[in-house]
Amino acid sequence: MNASLWCACLAVLSVMVTGETVVNDCQLVGEVEKKTSAVEKDLLARLAPLKHKRFETKVLEGSDTYTYTFVVCGRVTNTSNDGLVQTKAGSKDIAVIGRINETHILNGTDWILLTYKGGDKYDTHCGSEPRKAMVMISCNKNTLAENFMIITEERNKSTECFYLFEMDSSVACPTEVPHLSVGSVLLIVFAVLVAVYIIGGFLYQRFGVGAKGMEQFPNISFWQEFGNLVADGCDLVCRSRPRPRSSDTAYRGVGDDQLGEEPEERDDHLLPM
Ligand SMILES: *[C@@H]1O[C@H](CO)[C@@H](O)[C@H](O)[C@H]1NC(C)=O
Ligand SMILES: *[C@@H]1O[C@H](CO)[C@@H](O)[C@H](O)[C@H]1NC(C)=O
Numbered sequence: 556m557n558a559s560l561w562c563a564c565l566a567v568l569s570v571m572v573t574g575e576t577v578v579n580d581c582q583l584v585g586e587v588e589k590k591t592s593a594v595e596k597d598l599l600a601r602l603a604p605l606k607h608k609r610f611e612t613k614v615l616e617g618s619d620t621y622t623y624t625f626v627v628c629g630r631v632t633n634t635s636n637d638g639l640v641q642t643k644a645g646s647k648d649i650a651v652i653g654r655i656n657e658t659h660i661l662n663g664t665d666w667i668l669l670t671y672k673g674g675d676k677y678d679t680h681c682g683s684e685p686r687k688a689m690v691m692i693s694c695n696k697n698t699l700a701e702n703f704m705i706i707t708e709e710r711n712k713s714t715e716c717f718y719l720f721e722m723d724s725s726v727a728c729p730t731e732v733p734h735l736s737v738g739s740v741l742l743i744v745f746a747v748l749v750a751v752y753i754i755g756g757f758l759y760q761r762f763g764v765g766a767k768g769m770e771q772f773p774n775i776s777f778w779q780e781f782g783n784l785v786a787d788g789c790d791l792v793c794r795s796r797p798r799p800r801s802s803d804t805a806y807r808g809v810g811d812d813q814l815g816e817e818p819e820e821r822d823d824h825l826l827p828m
Contacts, residue, residue, distance in 0.1 A: 756774065
């Protein structure tokens with residue numbers, strides 16, 4: 556027998572000995588009978604960006620600190636499909652709260668609830684049923700995943716107890732179909748037309764007519780005239796005080812001339828005031 560066959564045999568044997576089926580991902584109810592829910596499968600696909608990410612939260616209860624470790628569709632330690640685990644500081648006690656081979660998942664408009672069942676059994680509480688972890692993932696557009704926290708541990712019921720956690724993530728946000736309003740479509744069309752007009756006109760003026768400098772701008776004389784008309788119109792409509800008298804303009808003209816000739820001495824002109 557060659558080496559690879561040996562390896563395969565050993566793998567099969569070890570699975571038979573430990574009695575553990577190898578699970579590499581969240582497993583939904585009905586996977587064996589091929590009767591899984593299509594919605595659950597869809598939702599698991601949405602969690603894909605978080606897959607195998609690990610989160611931790613600490614909580615103080617009395618004098619004990621508990622740490623909860625959560626892995627999205629992966630194992631915390633490398634055994635027994637443990638997807639959410641509780642450890643107690645300064646102690647070797649480990650309790651598996653939920654396992655990824657018993658995953659359930661459901662959603663609403665802006666949240667996804669991921670449940671791992673099949674955790675370690677309670678000693679006395681809750682009719683000694685297996686523990687169960689529920690992680691409420693709420694929509695937060697600004698983060699892929701953060702704020703993993705425990706909300707509560709319910710273990711005072713006779714059955715159906717649970718550990719409830721929460722987390723923020725963008726994967727829980729409703730998928731938006733981007734749509735443009737009529738106004739923005741019109742604006743874009745207008746901007747494109749203006750760009751085509753300017754670029755096309757520029758190319759025509761430059762290469763068709765052979766214009767230089769400002770003359771390359773399409774219909775330059777029209778637009779200059781148009782600009783003057785607009786300025787006149789605005790002058791008429793917007794001005795609240797009469798136009799500055801022509802003597803003011805003349806005075807300013809003199810000043811401008813001087814500035815033009817001796818720009819360095821501008822300060823000297825102002826200083827006496
Ligand atoms: C899940 O995995 C655990 C540990 O490997 C095993 O004991 C349990 O039977 C499995 N549950 C299911 C539903 O396969
Ligand atoms: C739940 O998730 C599914 C799959 O992604 C989606 O099609 C559906 O619209 C979601 N339900 C709600 C209420 O948003």
